[in-house]
Amino acid sequence: MWSWWNLLLCEALLPIVVTSTQLLSKVGDSVLLVAECPPGFQVREAIWRSLWPSEELLATFFRGSLETLYHSRFLGRVQIHSNFSLELGPLETGDSGNFSVLMVDTGGQPWTQTLQLKVYDAVPKPTVQVFTAASGNAQAPNTCQVFLSCWTPNNSDITYSWRREGTMDFDVDLHSLLTDKQVLSISLGLGDEDVAYSCIASNPVSWDIATVIPWESCHHEAAPGMASYKDVLLVAVPVSLLLILAGLFGAWHYGPCSGKRKDACTDSMATETENPLV
Known part of the structure; x- marks a missing residue:
């Protein structure tokens, strides 16, 4: 713990060269936050932090040991590699944010790198x-x-x-x-x-x-000069209805046993029954 505070104190008090990188990824993928330092920079200690939306300790390299056992929103989804790069994944929607790695070389010279990660949802099928x-x-x-x-x-x-x-x-x-x-x-x-x-x-x-x-x-099946199906329906439907109504009226009005002719129809049928054809 004392060494971590020394690293943070170095960051606050010593002149530090800072580089910044922007990374894009999508939900479900993994992303590698690459730790880059100048040629000849021999890393003695390193510390990875999340800066935004909340400041959290993610991983450290101290006395030759790589540690990622810290409680953060990336718990179980973070791994620090031997080249001091940090792998995050699988990514979730709320993982966008700013990250930093502070490294100190064997001569005590610090180097800080900041990275901005933007995580997008995969585009659904439109x-x-x-x-x-x-x-x-x-x-x-x-x-x-x-x-x-x-x-x-x-x-x-x-x-x-x-x-x-x-x-x-x-x-x-x-x-x-x-x-x-x-x-x-x-x-x-x-x-x-x-x-x-x-x-x-x-x-x-x-x-x-x-x-x-x-x-x-578009419903442009009709050939040029031919009536469309809408025109046919506008004529055929009313005509069909009129024919059906006329048939029903005729059956009711001229039927052998309808209306006032019911008695006559009954008498006629009785006569035919009493006088069968020889």
Whole structure:
């Protein structure tokens, strides 16, 4: 314990050369915090600490012994190597923070290195929804205006981009991208029946992709000059209903035993029964 306090006192009183490094990783992975020192620097003692969000002792090298038996949020997930580098993992969401290693050489000269670790969640597979615009007189025949909306459950530090499959590069019009590139507006024609569009969701350490064929949502099956299925339904359904109602009315009105003709029907049937044909 006395030596650790000596190390901290050296850090406070002696001139120290400090280097800083930024590291990126994702949840579930391991990360190696590499201890770097000048050429010829013979490490006699070293101490690793977490500086933020809380200050904690993580590991030490003292009198040739590597120690990691300290209670911290990395308990059971930290290992110090023979080259004084520190391995953390598997990483969790709250492991982002600042770390430092203080090393002292055999001549008593200290050296401090700070590292900033940023841990990201792995990007989940995005979901792409297709919305078709209402047809209007201004829309060209046999075209379909669609909006592709891309979404992921985890929006932290995620960026979106779009690609038209089958091409090396998809240069979209900036006016076609909406809501921080999460929505893409495109116009499709008859030659786009099998064209697929992909949304790529990414953060600094991972990415995932989802692909759709938007023409499948356009319902442009009808050939030019032919009525669409909506037009057919608008005519066929009312006509069918009228025919059914007319048939029911006729059966009720002209049936042999309906309404006022019930008695006559009964008398006729009795007569036929009393006078069978010879």
